[in-house]
Amino acid sequence: MIAGLRSRFGGDDGGSTLLLTISYCVLGLAIVLVVASATTLYLERKRLLTIADGAALAGAEAWQLDAVRVDGDRLAVELDDAEVRAAVSAYLGDAASGLDDVELVRAASDDGRSATVTLRSAWRAPIDTELVPMVVPIEVTVTARSVFH
Numbered sequence: 001m002i003a004g005l006r007s008r009f010g011g012d013d014g015g016s017t018l019l020l021t022i023s024y025c026v027l028g029l030a031i032v033l034v035v036a037s038a039t040t041l042y043l044e045r046k047r048l049l050t051i052a053d054g055a056a057l058a059g060a061e062a063w064q065l066d067a068v069r070v071d072g073d074r075l076a077v078e079l080d081d082a083e084v085r086a087a088v089s090a091y092l093g094d095a096a097s098g099l100d101d102v103e104l105v106r107a108a109s110d111d112g113r114s115a116t117v118t119l120r121s122a123w124r125a126p127i128d129t130e131l132v133p134m135v136v137p138i139e140v141t142v143t144a145r146s147v148f149h
């Protein structure tokens with residue numbers, strides 16, 4: 001009786017593991033795609049941050065020797081926004097030649113002692129899918145200070 005019910009309602013289980021295997025393969029590929037895209041986004045942000053760090057350092061050292069003054073027992077220098085922007089632009093002309101869409105948003109000295117640089121770029125997904133957005137804007141801000149001892 002039980003064998004008759006099994007053949008009548010249950011049928012053969014062959015092929016049900018194939019559907020499960022295909023589903024797990026699709027899920028695994030989706031996870032690999034998302035992780036690979038997140039990794040490239042992280043690396044692109046780190047690369048932009050490295051370039052911004054170098055640009056801020058170049059801007060913080062954009063002073064002339066005759067601009068150094070003695071302030072008590074210390075040496076001090078006052079950074080000019082135009083000189084900071086010119087130094088950062090020159091640095092980006094050399095350093096960012098291999099990068100696409102790197103935009104200088106801001107290069108200035110807010111306090112006269114440090115240079116603040118903001119760069120913007122766009123990350124593009126390595127593979128066009130519905131799981132990952134195609135373009136993500138990246139913006140980093142770095143501040144550097146030149147210190148006399």
